[in-house]
Amino acid sequence: MKYEFPAGFWWGSAASGPQTEGTVAGDGKGDSIWDHWYKQNPELFFNQVGPEDTSYVYNRYKEDIALMKKTGHTTYRTSIQWSRLIPDGIGAVNPEAVAFYNSYIDELLANGIEPFMNLYHFDMPLSLQQKGGWESKEVVDAYADYARICFELFGDRVKKWFTHNEPIVPVEGGYLYQFHYPSVVDMKKAAQVAYHETLSSAKAIKIYHEMNLDGQIGIILNLTPSYPRNENDPEDVKAARLADAFFNRSFLDPAIKGTFPEDLVSLLKELDYLPEYTQSELELIKHNTIDILGINYYQPRRIMKKESTERLSDNPMPDDYFDNYIWPERKMNPYRGWEIYEKGIYDCLINVRDNYGNLPCYISENGMGVEGEERFINADGMIEDDYRIEFVQDHLKYVHQALQEGCNVKGYHMWTCMDNWSWTNAYKNRYGFIAVDLAEEGKRTIKKSGYWFKQVSDKNGFDA
Numbered sequence: 001m002k003y004e005f006p007a008g009f010w011w012g013s014a015a016s017g018p019q020t021e022g023t024v025a026g027d028g029k030g031d032s033i034w035d036h037w038y039k040q041n042p043e044l045f046f047n048q049v050g051p052e053d054t055s056y057v058y059n060r061y062k063e064d065i066a067l068m069k070k071t072g073h074t075t076y077r078t079s080i081q082w083s084r085l086i087p088d089g090i091g092a093v094n095p096e097a098v099a100f101y102n103s104y105i106d107e108l109l110a111n112g113i114e115p116f117m118n119l120y121h122f123d124m125p126l127s128l129q130q131k132g133g134w135e136s137k138e139v140v141d142a143y144a145d146y147a148r149i150c151f152e153l154f155g156d157r158v159k160k161w162f163t164h165n166e167p168i169v170p171v172e173g174g175y176l177y178q179f180h181y182p183s184v185v186d187m188k189k190a191a192q193v194a195y196h197e198t199l200s201s202a203k204a205i206k207i208y209h210e211m212n213l214d215g216q217i218g219i220i221l222n223l224t225p226s227y228p229r230n231e232n233d234p235e236d237v238k239a240a241r242l243a244d245a246f247f248n249r250s251f252l253d254p255a256i257k258g259t260f261p262e263d264l265v266s267l268l269k270e271l272d273y274l275p276e277y278t279q280s281e282l283e284l285i286k287h288n289t290i291d292i293l294g295i296n297y298y299q300p301r302r303i304m305k306k307e308s309t310e311r312l313s314d315n316p317m318p319d320d321y322f323d324n325y326i327w328p329e330r331k332m333n334p335y336r337g338w339e340i341y342e343k344g345i346y347d348c349l350i351n352v353r354d355n356y357g358n359l360p361c362y363i364s365e366n367g368m369g370v371e372g373e374e375r376f377i378n379a380d381g382m383i384e385d386d387y388r389i390e391f392v393q394d395h396l397k398y399v400h401q402a403l404q405e406g407c408n409v410k411g412y413h414m415w416t417c418m419d420n421w422s423w424t425n426a427y428k429n430r431y432g433f434i435a436v437d438l439a440e441e442g443k444r445t446i447k448k449s450g451y452w453f454k455q456v457s458d459k460n461g462f463d464a
């Protein structure tokens with residue numbers, strides 16, 4: 001069958017500043033929470049590889065952009081590092097950073113690659129974390145200022161902006177499950193952090209729209225469609241709906257509708273977890289919604305009602321309300337341990353079509369991580385990642401189907417371009433179209449999937 005995509009469909013990949021740029025002596029960058037956490041606890045990071053060893057894009061972006069072109073990119077999604085541009089989070093702007101991002105953006109455009117720029121990818125400047133990070137309203141205002149500076153500096157050339165990547169992750173990682181700094185367990189703080197991220201996003205959107213720049217602004221959410229174990233069991237359905245409220249609607253609703261989901265709000269109220277807010281903030285959120293949505297999709301969430309009847313703990317967490325269900329038919333990525341469920345990407349898009357006004361959206365991440373990928377290197381030194389080609393193609397078939405059924409999806413970004421550093425997992429799981437050899441000073445080699453993607457992009461589709 002022929003899978004043809006609409007004219008102008010964007011083809012590319014996604015990454016982020018903190019995961020790719022690396023640190024170079026004299027670059028003027030301030031510390032983010034990642035630099036700090038690594039200095040404090042290097043043993044938390046896979047093979048003790050820290051954020052300064054990300055794929056050295058700061059120095060090598062010209063070579064990398066040439067490789068993007070060779071692998072068919074018409075778009076590249078990355079982020080500005082707040083702590084590079086404004087080392088203390090507020091105050092002086094770092095001229096080295098301005099020069100770097102200007103040149104990076106210009107080089108992308110000169111090569112026909114549209115930059116999709118995100119403002120926040122988990123990388124709080126350390127000095128602002130010391131003021132409470134997303135727990136603090138002062139930091140929300142500092143972020144709004146940072147956003148304005150980015151629009152002023154780069155908004156003439158960047159036409160697609162995103163305020164946050166996966167805002168639920170700093171909430172889960174930093175305040176519930178301890179895989180991000182500050183690594184505490186506190187559901188009340190988690191709710192405050194989530195609320196402040198939404199507020200900061202609305203503030204940035206307001207500023208962007210008031211500047212009347214020629215472009216659009218949105219947010220990137222990692223959506224995990226929530227499937228109940230048994231659709232005929234009301235308790236399972238209720239549990240799945242609540243998981244959807246915690247992990248999807250918590251950000252989708254305010255971003256697109258300007259309101260918070262009622263079921264989530266009443267639960268938080270009951271638990272005395274409602275964040276501190278003002279009516280004028282709620283008005284601001286209501287009137288400053290997104291133009292475009294980025295959807296990161298990796299895997300679904302399968303949910304069943306809570307089996308244990310034990311009393312809730314004193315500090316209840318989302319998982320006090322449901323259990324994860326192991327679907328016997330599930331297909332696993334054997335190299336990363338995540339479920340592969342291609343139809344999930346279609347379900348995310350249909351959800352936006354039916355429940356969120358069919359807002360223009362992009363697949364802003366989707367990809368397959370592989371631990372120990374060097375075992376697939378062939379005699380010519382190329383990684384033969386047929387599993388990744390299959391993964392991307394199978395998901396694209398469902399994106400195509402969603403398009404046929406009227407979904408407003410305008411592009412696909414695979415995670416990621418070059419193998420990159422992934423927080424505490426560092427280089428454990430490789431995702432790129434292009435391999436990065438750390439032992440050989442970050443040498444780049446295009447994988448089989450990179451050549452395949454070039455053909456897909458050139459033909460604007462594929463036969464399968």
Ligand code: BGP
Binds near residue numbers: 016296336365429
């Ligand atoms: C996504 C994040 C990315 C990246 C990816 C892979 O959720 O947006 O930043 O880290 O996950 O994660 P991992 O390397 O843990 O498999």
